[in-house]
Amino acid sequence: xxxxxxxxxxxxxxxxxxxxxxxxxxxxxxxxxxxxxxxxxxxxxxxxxxxxxxxxxxxxxxxxxxxxxxxxxxxxxxxxxxxxxxxxxxxxxxxxxxxxxxxxxxxxxxxxxxxxxxxxxxxxxxxxxxxxxxxxxxxxxxxxxxxxxxxxxxxxxxxxxxxxxxxxxxxxxxxxxxxxxxxxxxxxxxxxxxxxxxxxxxxxxxxxxxxxxxxxxxxxxxxxxxxxxxxxxxxxxxxxxxxxxxxxxxxxxxxxxxxxxxxxx
Amino acid sequence: xxxxxxxxxxxxxxxxxxxxxxxxxxxxxxxxxxxxxxxxxxxxxxxxxxxxxxxxxxxxxxxxxxxxxxxxxxxxxxxxxxxxxxxxxxxxxxxxxxxxxxxxxxxxxxxxxxxxxxxxxxxxxxxxxxx
Numbered sequence: 001x002x003x004x005x006x007x008x009x010x011x012x013x014x015x016x017x018x019x020x021x022x023x024x025x026x027x028x029x030x031x032x033x034x035x036x037x038x039x040x041x042x043x044x045x046x047x048x049x050x051x052x053x054x055x056x057x058x059x060x061x062x063x064x065x066x067x068x069x070x071x072x073x074x075x076x077x078x079x080x081x082x083x084x085x086x087x088x089x090x091x092x093x094x095x096x097x098x099x100x101x102x103x104x105x106x107x108x109x110x111x112x113x114x115x116x117x118x119x120x121x122x123x124x125x126x127x128x129x130x131x132x133x134x135x136x137x138x139x140x141x142x143x144x145x146x147x148x149x150x151x152x153x154x155x156x157x158x159x160x161x162x163x164x165x166x167x168x169x170x171x172x173x174x175x176x177x178x179x180x181x182x183x184x185x186x187x188x189x190x191x192x193x194x195x196x197x198x199x200x201x202x203x204x205x206x207x208x209x210x211x212x213x214x215x216x217x218x219x220x221x222x223x224x225x226x227x228x229x230x231x232x233x234x235x236x237x238x239x240x241x242x243x244x245x246x247x248x249x250x251x252x253x254x255x256x257x258x259x260x261x262x263x264x265x
Numbered sequence: 266x267x268x269x270x271x272x273x274x275x276x277x278x279x280x281x282x283x284x285x286x287x288x289x290x291x292x293x294x295x296x297x298x299x300x301x302x303x304x305x306x307x308x309x310x311x312x313x314x315x316x317x318x319x320x321x322x323x324x325x326x327x328x329x330x331x332x333x334x335x336x337x338x339x340x341x342x343x344x345x346x347x348x349x350x351x352x353x354x355x356x357x358x359x360x361x362x363x364x365x366x367x368x369x370x371x372x373x374x375x376x377x378x379x380x381x382x383x384x385x386x387x388x389x390x391x392x393x394x395x396x
Contacts, residue, residue, distance in 0.1 A: 084347035132339060132348045137285060137295065137310040138318070143339060189341035189348075201344055 028220040029108040033061040034162075034170060036213025041074065043210075050080035054195070058211055065225020066101040070117065076125075076195035085132040091125020093196030099158065105224050111170075111215075112163040119156035121178075123196040126150065129189065150184035152194045162213065170213040178205040266311055266333075266352070266373045267385040270324060271304040273364055274393035278305050279325050286319030286330065295320075306385060308378055311335055311352050322363075322389070325396045329362035331389065335373070342375060349375045354386065362395040 038056035045052055056074030063069055072095040080087040097119030105111070128147040133140065160174025178197050183190065193199050198207050270278055283296035296307050311333070312318040319332045334356040339348045352373040357366040367388045370377070377386055 080344075082344070082347060129341075129348075134313060134339065134348060134350060136313060136350070137288075137293075138312045139314065141313045145339075188339060192341070192344045199344075 027108055027222060029222065029224065030168075030215075030217035030220050031062045032216040032218040033059060034213045034215040035059040036170065036172075036211045038072075038074070038209045038211045040208055040210045041076075050078060052079075052193075053077045056209075058209075058213070060099065062219075062225075065105075066113075066228050068099040068101070068115065068117075070097045070099055070119070071095070072097075072119070074196065078193050078195075080193075084134075086130045087127070087192075088129075089125060089127045089191055089193050089195070091123055091195035093121060093123035093125075095119040095121040095156065095196065097156070097158070099160075100228060101225075102228075104227050108222070108224055110224075112161070114161045115159070117156075117158035117160075117174075119158060119176075121152075121154045121156060121196045123152045123154075123194055124149075125152070125191070125195045127186070127189070127191050145188050148184075148186055150186065150191065152183040152191075152197065153181040154194075154197055155179045155181060160209070164215075168215045168217055170215060172211050172213060174209045176207045176209065178207060180205075266309050266354075266387065267306060267377050267380045268309050269304055269306045269385045269388045270322070270391070271388070272324070272391045272393055272396050275303060276393050276396065277301050277303060278391075280323070281305055281307075282323040283307065283309065284321045286321060286332075306382070311337070311350070311373060313337065313350055324362075324391055327362055327396050329360045329391070331360075331363060331366065332358040333387070334358075340374070351375075357387070359389075362392055364390045364392045366390075 036058050038058055041054045041056045044054070054074055054076035056072060058070065058072045060068040060070040073093070075092050076090065078087075078089040080089075097117055099115040099117035101113040101115050103112075103114045105113070126147050126149045129145040132143050132145070134143075156179070157177045158174050159176075160172060162170045162172030165171050180194075180197060180200065183194065190200070192201055198205050270281060272278055279299070279301045281296055281298045282294060284294050295309060298305065298307075309320065316336065317332050317334045319330060322329050322331055333354055335352040335354050337350050337352050340351045341347070342349050354368050354371040354373060357368070359366055367390070368386065369388060370380075370384075370386045373386050380386075
């Protein structure tokens with residue numbers, strides 16, 4: 001554990017040199033892997049009657065400027081005491097995916113972005129139910145369902161943003177719609193919560209995430225990533241060289257691939 | 266378990282009293298119906314612990330017994346509604362006043378109660394001569 005802490009501190013120290021360089025007014029754009037923690041996992045216990053604890057780390061790395069391959073991993077412990085049964089559900093999950101920036105970076109130092117993304121999630125968990133009480137005309141039974149090891153797969157659509165509050169320190173949030181693909185069958189009960197997905201009670205599960213991140217600025221360049229071109233029909237005005245919407249419009253703009261910069265912040 | 270009761274030969278069912286076997290205490294009567302009809306339908310509970318359930322059916326003053334074999338598993342309805350027993354009916358055994366018992370839907374679950382008229386889990390046909 002000490003070794004891990006020392007490694008992390010060393011990495012932070014090494015990576016802080018480019019930050020110092022940044023403050024000297026040079027024109028480099030620093031990029032690198034970003035790692036952070038989802039703070040919403042710590043808020044969940046205060047928002048529900050059941051005991052729901054967990055943690056989640058999130059990491060991404062820029063690819064060609066506007067794409068961010070993403071890895072997320074976490075654990076969840078759920079302990080629910082209902083009036084007629086006690087339910088436990090614990091497990092580990094991971095998600096792989098990619099986010100795509102949908103706004104322009106306005107300067108070399110602009111790292112704020114809004115993104116849409118997709119995820120594939122896999123969860124390994126177990127559930128156990130005790131003190132199940134049932135009563136009818138014939139009497140009352142109290143029974144238990146033993147621990148059942150299960151797994152689940154799902155897809156996610158993600159929309160969110162990340163903003164650089166301090167050099168290399170980011171704050172971000174995301175909204176997520178989750179689409180279960182496969183869940184281990186259980187003859188007695190479908191899990192009503194799945195680590196990584198959340199509550200599965202009705203309809204499409206939605207979730208939110210609020211995180212803080214640190215970027216290791218280990219890559220640098222002098223170019224602003226070009227926005228990703230989306231498909232679709234051309235605007236009729238684009239054929240007109242005098243149309244200001246046309247990139248070829250002569251007007252007051254000068255040419256060049258990097259002149260979409262609106263002047264920075 | 267939704268149960269329909271009728272007497273062969275289109276004879277009216279006038280009175281029906283249903284109790285669970287060995288449940289003879291006051292308040293243990295499941296059905297006590299004195300209205301007259303060709304067919305009657307009642308929801309009847311099945312045992313939570315045994316793999317068969319027995320009923321004493323008194324129709325038009327004549328008592329018969331019916332045993333139903335079943336398998337039960339407990340299933341979650343929802344997080345807030347909790348669990349409920351779900352059964353699969355596999356057979357029946359009955360006394361001579363009953364002509365036949367037809368299992369029309371062997372799956373008995375909390376949704377069974379929502380069955381509409383002419384849809385039931387079992388249909389019990391009594392002998393006209395005995396009733």
